[in-house]
Amino acid sequence: MAEQLKMTGIKKVFPGVVALDDVDFRLLPGEIHALMGENGAGKSTLIKVLTGVYDIDGGEIELAGQKVRFTGPLQAQQAGISTVYQEVNLCPNLSVAENIFIGREPRKFGRIHWPEMRRRARASLARLDLDIDVTAQLDSYSLAIQQMVAIARATDIGTTKVLILDEPTSSLDASEVEQLFTIMRRLKADGVAILFVSHFLDQVYEVADRMTVLRNGRLIGEFRTDELPQMQLVSKMIGKELEALEQIEEHARETTVAERGTPIVEARELGRTGAIAPFSLTIHAGEVVGLAGLLGSGRTELARLLFGADRPDHGELLIDGRPHAVKAPRDAMAEGIAFSSENRRTEGIIGELTVRENMILAMQAARGWTRPIPRRKQDELVEQYIKALQIRPADPERLVRDLSGGNQQKVLLARWLITEPRLLIIDEPTRGIDVGAKAEIQRLVAQLADGGMAVLFVSAELEEVLRLSHKIEVLRDRRLVEELENGDDVDADRIMQTIAGGATT
Amino acid sequence: MTTLLRHRLFWPAAVLVVLLASNLIFSNNFFTITLQDGHLYGSLIDILRRSAPLVLVALGMTLVIATGGIDLSVGSVMAISGALACLLIGDLSNPDAVGPVLLVVGAAIALCLVFGLWNGFLVAVLGIQPIIATLILMVAGRGVAQLITGGQILNVRSEPYRVIGAGYFLAVPVSFLIAAAAVALTVALTRRTALGLLLESVGGSPTASRLAGIRSRRITIMVYVFAAAFAGVAGLIYSSDVSSADSNAAGNLIELNAILAVVLGGTALTGGRFSIAGSVLGAVIITTLDITAVSVGVPVETTLLFKAVVVIVLCLAQSATFRAKVFGRFGTRRAEVPA
């Protein structure tokens, strides 16, 4: 079959990094093709080179047999390539409908036909099973919904020949992922060539027909999904065998029987109107508490209240048994509470600062501006965490925005680990992180808890929550509905039941 | 060579050198510095002396812009500080005594601090957009200055006061020394402490900074207070130099020149990374431009045009995209495909 898209000998060099070195890639019409590789392997770069976000340093691109070279994403889109980039890049202060149709608004007599636009926006979201107010401003919705909007935008374009999805599922949960896959399969049946990036191997094996593996900017090979077992795929991605990974899982399981320390934080009927109904929750030292629930169930909102990122309007928060008015993040930080946001791009990293500066930021903020952390100490800390979290490139003076998505996430995590908190709240800490590093982070969490740190772990991935948590809090419709002690009798089905409970009966 | 070309301050420095050199063509003793009556004289000294107010204002503006804000009120604050100083000196029984004049200077700066707090309050506490918040004082401030001077130009005769803007210390202009001290203070304050980092963080992303535990509100207020204080000192230098307070002329359009200086120096208006050295260089370039326009004999009507042309050239030179289009191989983005 003739390739819909063919890239040969692609090379891309950034100052100090060869992001892509002689990479070949091809995409057939009517296939779903997964692009696989560790954090920083060059997946997003390959996509950006294709769509003209970056200039190419070498190699050729052919679209349906024609040599092309795009100067920007818009041109690529006009040529039939529609893309959802890894970092949602819509306009936060425009409405959902405007975001979906920006640049191709339905018109009537030369003017924008608003009712038509809203109707079509609603229809394209309905295909994703999403029923939201399309006139509301985009940033009034959670990151997951924003991601769905981006997907709706890309899949709505009728003339699409090539659809590119760079980690579209990173903040979605099971049911949204299913919706997305349904749409992808339908487009595939229509002959669209789909490029899909994900660190979730199960998802890849579920939808992809073939895959291309990259490692360190080099092409490792192209494989049929049904001919490459999962374990082999991983060892191709990381370039070594996988025993280490399995050990970690064992270890995490064992720690679920740890004894309980003293309570650190206790929420009594804490709540915030419109965000989360009053809930009570105690977190002990050395305990990993997992939050499970669907998108929009109030997971993030609960976490933010404990950190003072939002102010509660109900109930009280006890820290070490004493009532405490946590008005702002820094009050919580003073009590040894840390919070790593799910939204790393707007609430986490600061792109134009270096890796080092980003890492020490929280510690420095806690000390105040008059007491700078001595440079030697900074370098020590930063080096230690670059090593521990395997951040690549391991250069503390590189700007964070030039790091790959997964590595940015690690920098954010390091920022909080450096503060040595007593309670670490991590919202989706493994989002966009590759299999190896994910296992590494899970092990770290287990280890920290063994050392007496309390961890509140928020994740859309049920498996992960189950594996790590001693205690699981289940949320539904912005309400804490059940607390489960993690044990052999608790499994994903049991939690799904609670999550779904009430919805059907 | 390429590292030198890539250096942030390369292009502004190059423009300054070209400007100075072109002066030499028109007056060949441009670079001569002489010692007369124990004072250094010469065009270069003149440039340094006349740059002082703009350097001061640009320093404050740099910090404000680093947080993603802007301060349009600096010119009006200059007028207010000069007006108050001249009014109070006029009331002194002995305007030639050093002590009382120092008190007056202190009072003028204190008033500016209050106005800085006001700006900071509007921006950080009430959340008004900086351009609007400071526009209020920009407009109202001239009125306040006129109230202070009673709508007239206040002339003063005070030897100690005159020293600030027109005096010399160890043969060096005092205004230059003040500006140099302010630069040193700002550098120490931002780079020796963690203030610079926190400022850049707030400018880079206010939300992320808040969640990292930074007191962004306090920091924002602080930079507006800084900007006002430095503008106040600049106002004193200006009014002392002409021994009078003119509420309309003092600091007229200086906010625009200061913003220009900051941008020429490589600090982006969107906030984040800032360069103090760059802003100082920018301020000196602008002053040199003004002086060059005169010495080259650009007709008064076209001075502004002349200035605009130089600024455009500098901005283009600093734009990587433009350089890539024109010079190709210097470009960072569009590299040639190897054959």
Ligand SMILES: Nc1ncnc2c1ncn2[C@@H]1O[C@H](COP(=O)(O)OP(=O)(O)OP(=O)(O)O)[C@@H](O)[C@H]1O
């Ligand atoms: N604008 C840039 N400037 C400099 N280096 C960059 C830039 N963008 C990416 N890189 C580097 O190129 C390499 C590939 O990054 P890329 O974003 O393509 O990785 P990725 O495979 O998408 O990883 P992830 O799974 O973490 O998203 C990384 O080493 C990264 O640091």
Ligand SMILES: [Mg+2]
């Ligand atoms: Mg990526």
